[in-house]
Amino acid sequence: xxxxxxxxxxxxxxxxxxxxxxxxxxxxxxxxxxxxxxxxxxxxxxxxxxxxxxxxxxxxxxxxxxxxxxxxxxxxxxxxxxxxxxxxxxxxxxxxxxxxxxxxxxxxxxxxxxxxxxxxxxxxxxxxxxxxxxxxxxxxxxxxxxxxxxxxxxxxxxxxxxxxxxxxxxxxxxxxxxxxxxxxxxxxxxxxxxxxxxxxxxxxxxxxxxxxxxxxxxxxxxxxxxxxxxxxxxxxxxxxxxxxxxxxxxxxxxxxxxxxxxxxxxxxxxxxxxxxxx
DNA sequence: GAAGGGCCTTTGAG
DNA sequence: ACTCAAAGGCCCT
Numbered sequence: 001x002x003x004x005x006x007x008x009x010x011x012x013x014x015x016x017x018x019x020x021x022x023x024x025x026x027x028x029x030x031x032x033x034x035x036x037x038x039x040x041x042x043x044x045x046x047x048x049x050x051x052x053x054x055x056x057x058x059x060x061x062x063x064x065x066x067x068x069x070x071x072x073x074x075x076x077x078x079x080x081x082x083x084x085x086x087x088x089x090x091x092x093x094x095x096x097x098x099x100x101x102x103x104x105x106x107x108x109x110x111x112x113x114x115x116x117x118x119x120x121x122x123x124x125x126x127x128x129x130x131x132x133x134x135x136x137x138x139x140x141x142x143x144x145x146x147x148x149x150x151x152x153x154x155x156x157x158x159x160x161x162x163x164x165x166x167x168x169x170x171x172x173x174x175x176x177x178x179x180x181x182x183x184x185x186x187x188x189x190x191x192x193x194x195x196x197x198x199x200x201x202x203x204x205x206x207x208x209x210x211x212x213x214x215x216x217x218x219x220x221x222x223x224x225x226x227x228x229x230x231x232x233x234x235x236x237x238x239x240x241x242x243x244x245x246x247x248x249x250x251x252x253x254x255x256x257x258x259x260x261x262x263x264x265x266x267x268x269x270x271x272x273x274x275x276x277x278x
Numbered sequence: 279g280a281a282g283g284g285c286c287t288t289t290g291a292g
Numbered sequence: 293a294c295t296c297a298a299a300g301g302c303c304c305t
Contacts, residue, residue, distance in 0.1 A: 019299090114298095115300040116287090117288085118289080118290065119290095162288095165289075167288045167289090168286045168301090207302095208301080209301045212299085212300070229299095231297090231298075231300090250281095281305100282305085283303105284302105286300105289297105290296105291296090291297095292294105
C-alpha cells in the first residue's frame with residue numbers, strides 16, 4: 001500500500017463523472033477497479049490518496065499517479081481560457097475532477113457502447129463484456145476481470161454480444177475491434193498524430209462518430225482540445241451561448257474550442273458532471 | 279459539403 | 293405494468 005499526495009484530486013468527482021465505468025464503491029471513501037491488469041483500491045484520505053491492490057507498492061504508486069494524472073496541474077490549462085461566471089461555477093462545483101489517463105482501446109470500446117445509452121446500463125454492459133471475454137485476475141480470493149483486448153473481441157460473435165444486452169451496438173463493437181486488431185486503425189500510431197489527423201483516423205472506425213471520437217481523444221489520448229457534445233452538453237451550451245438560436249453540435253464544439261482553447265476537455269467534463277450531481 | 283430526419287436495441291429509473 | 297430517456301451512429305435526402 002502507498003500514499004500519494006492527492007494534489008487536489010477528488011476521487012468521487014473523478015471516478016463517478018462518466019469517463020470510466022468500471023469502478024465500484026469500496027468502503028466509505030474508496031473505490032475498487034482495474035488499471036490494466038492490476039486490481040487497485042483507491043481511497044481518499046483528505047489530501048492523500050491511499051493506493052492498494054494486487055501489485056507491489058513500487059508498481060501501484062506510479063500506476064495510480066499516472067492514471068489519475070496527479071503529475072499534472074489542471075489549473076495551468078485553465079489559465080489561458082476565457083471563463084465566464086457559469087463556467088467558473090461548474091469548475092468550482094466539480095473541483096478535484098481530473099481527466100483520467102485511460103487505455104485507448106478500453107476507452108474506445110467503452111464509448112462505442114455508450115451511444116444513446118445511460119451510464120447505469122453502460123456499466124452493466126461493460127461488466128458483462130469483461131466477465132465473458134476478459135481474463136480473470138484473482139485478488140484476495142475474488143475474481144476480477146480485465147477488459148478484453150481488441151484481438152479477443154475481433155473474434156467475438158455479434159449475436160453473443162446482443163445476448164449480453166448490447167443491442168444495435170454489438171456489430172459496431174466487433175467491427176471496430178477488427179479494424180483495430182488488423183491495424184486498419186493503429187491506435188499506437190494515432191497517439192503520435194496531431195489532433196485533427198488523430199480525429200480523422202478514429203472517425204474511420206465503425207460506431208465512432210462526432211461525439212464518441214471526442215470522448216476517445218479526451219479520455220483515451222489525453223487531448224484536452226476535445227469537447228464531446230452529448231445531449232446534456234448541447235442543452236447547456238445552447239442555453240449559455242446560443243440563446244433562442246438552434247446550433248448544431250459542430251458549431252457548439254467550434255465555439256468551445258475558440259473560447260476554452262486547451263482546457264476544452266476540462267470545462268466540458270465539469271459541465272457534464274455538474275448536471276449529474278445537481 | 280452541411281444539415282436534417284428516420285431508424286436502430288435495451289434497460290435502469292420513476 | 294407502463295413510460296421515458298439515455299455521454300449517438302448510420303444512412304438517406
